[in-house]
Amino acid sequence: MVTLNISELYQVDKFHDLQLTLRDRWKSTEVFDTSETDVLIIPSVSIDFQELKNVEGYEHYEERLLFSLMRLRNPRTRLIYLTSTPLHPSIIDYYLQLLPGIPFSHARHRLLLLSTYDSSLKPLSQKILERPRLLARIRQAIRIDKAFMVCYNSTFWEAELSLQLNIPLYAAAPDLQIWGTKGGSRQIFSQCSVPHPDGSEEVWDSADLATATANLWERQPTLQRMVVKLNQGLSGEGNAILDLRPLINASPGKASHQDRVSAIANSFPTLRFQATQETWANFSLRIPEIGAIVEAFVEGEIKRSPSFQGRINPSGEVEILSTHDQILGGPDGQIYLGCRFPADERYRLQLQELGLKVGKKLAEKGALERFGVDFIAVDQGNNQWDIQAIEINLRKGGTTHPFMTLKLLTNGRYDRSTGLFYSQQGRPKYYTATDNLQKPSYRGLLPNDLMDIIAHYRLHFDSGTETGTVFHLMGCLSQFGKLGLTSIGDSPQQAEDIYHKVVNVLDQETSQNNNNYSLFSDYAFPIAGDTSNYS
Known part of the structure; x- marks a missing residue:
């Protein structure tokens, strides 16, 4: 058992006291999302290198939180985004031009981009702490009484950065991360009577x-x-x-x-x-x-791998955000490839009920912000599904950025009575998303090349129809031939058609032999397949 000395306990208490200021500043979800705020984005992937090394292109995963730039649609929001190495200017321009109703120059004026200029394997948060002048520049730029910090995952590096800057971290505290481990997840499921293997x-x-x-x-x-x-x-x-x-x-x-x-x-x-x-x-x-x-191992002829996504607000309220059907690959269907929103209507409301139970238990323990729950769903026949919980994620996950992209672009609402998301025009929205569109032929494409292709073939998201594709992980493209995208439509079929149009165009533009090899080709976004205990 790990024990803390008096000094460490003081720091833990100080960190928790700082987090409590979030509750005082933002009494409700509506105020939290629309108030005058400075948001400090620290997309540090603070995970042991042994875990990261099998994820090709992980060096660019700091880009996964760039959907946060769409928070600038609120004209009262200012945002500071830090990265290990500078981001390509065209990537930033791409996101800012997605903002409906906000002049580009106005959004750009409220965005500060900072970099450590350090490509080493250390977590970004550690790199920032090692640079006192960079810390001082952040302090000068941010309004302490109106600020909070957001991260990819919360460790003691992020907690220390929060304390050094005197800015509350909106995430589950590091000492609560045990509930996001495999063993901790099983304890939570038992405590709130959620079925699990x-x-x-x-x-x-x-x-x-x-x-x-x-x-x-x-x-x-x-x-x-x-x-x-x-x-x-x-x-x-x-x-x-x-x-x-x-x-x-x-x-x-x-x-x-x-x-x-x-x-x-x-x-x-x-x-x-x-x-x-x-x-x-x-x-x-x-x-x-x-x-x-x-x-x-959960056996079954017809299995799915759905997930639930929720948010614990500073007030302690648990908010249902979304459900997804995850697309898995690998030798036994356990590697995350992508997702569809929403999950199948035959079990999405059941996922909401189970996910809400987990969220309330996490809230009791003091957790904050994003959490996800992964499940296995087995078809029992007669429209009945056996749902088993597999894991809790106390961090931003593969379903976080596509859903937040949809929400921030459309300013729509999630209807928990149906499990659907509606735009302000009242249209239900659907998407197909991936972090793992990867092909050898894509290597060598620069961000500007991708922008040319997007513009020529009109692949971009259209704010008028609120359909189209939003791209991410563009920094992975040249070296690894890897790209992320979220294809949004007014029906599940339209979303998938938009996705496949993007793939076909990229194949056409990058392969003289038109070799349509795809990471997804063996899975083709299956509605049913032999998936297993993904986590």
């Missing part, structure tokens, strides 16, 4: 993992597969599948408990990892550092 508590070495796996098998003798998960993971990269079928001779009723534990331990090197570069030798070294769990 049978599994273990955290274990901290391979021997205990083998014992926990054997115990789970004995409780569930008919299991065919289990999922072994590092306690902290990103986009399903820390997951592995244990196939029990080759271990039939060690199954309950055929072998002793100790023989079963030994057989499982011997099978760990054969785990099927979701990250292509992962090995048991590396995976097992991570267990003493961050822990691991094992849980039952």
Whole structure:
């Protein structure tokens, strides 16, 4: 157990007191979103490098919060956005020109872009703290009594930055991040009676993992597969599948408990990892550092991987933001590729009910701002779905930026009675989104090249019809051939058609042989498929 000394406890208390000022300043969601505010955006991906290294192009993931620039549609908002290295000017221009009804020059005047000019692997928040003059410039630029800080994920780096600047951090405090781990998520689900797969508590070495796996098998003798998960993971990269079928001779009723534990331990090197570069030798070294769990693999002929997204406001109110059907890939369908909004109407209201339970429990524990809950939904027939919760995310996730892009562009509203989002004109809106449109032929495209293609083929978002595509992760394009996009339509089919038009145009513009290879080609945004315990 980690213990804190008196000085550290004082800093924790000071941080929490600073967060409480958010509650005093913003009494309601409406005031919070529309008041005169300075927003400090720190898109630091403060995650261990071992977790990040399997995400190609992660160096550019600081761009994922650029949807926040659309907050400038409120003429009373000022925004400071920091990055490790400077952003390409055309990327900034692209976002500012999306703002309806706001002169470009007015929005640009209220935006301050700062950079550490440091491309090292350290988290951005750490880089800022190491630069006293940069800290001083932020202090000079921001109105302390009207400011708050937003981040990608909250660690002690972000808490220290909050304290150094005397600006409250609008995010779950670092000491609450345990509830966003695999083991912590399972505890929350139990506490608020949300269905979830049978599994273990955290274990901290391979021997205990083998014992926990054997115990789970004995409780569930008919299991065919289990999922072994590092306690902290990103986009399903820390997951592995244990196939029990080759271990039939060690199954309950055929072998002793100790023989079963030994057989499982011997099978760990054969785990099927979701990250292509992962090995048991590396995976097992991570267990003493961050822990691991094992849980039952949810089987089913027709499965989906929906998610819920909510927000805990400074007042403690839990707001339902959205539901999605996630698009997963990888060896066993556990790697996040993209999403559709909203989730299927047959279970989206059930997702809202379960997600709200989780949010209220997190609010009781003092959490703030964004949280997500990932689920597995299995078709039981007769329009009935078995919903199992898999994981809580206490950070910005893959569904955060597409939904906030839609919300900030249209200034519309989410209707919890239907689970639909309506524009101010009363039209329901739908989208298909991805962080992972990646092809070798896209490499070498500069941001300006993409702008030319967008303009020539009219692929941009049209504020008149409120349909079209909004692009992100444009900094990944040249080196990695990787791009993110959110395609918005007035129907699910229109949104998907818009998405595929973008892909076809990019293929046409970048491949002389018109080779339409796509990361999604094997999945084609399936409505149903063999997905599993994504986290």
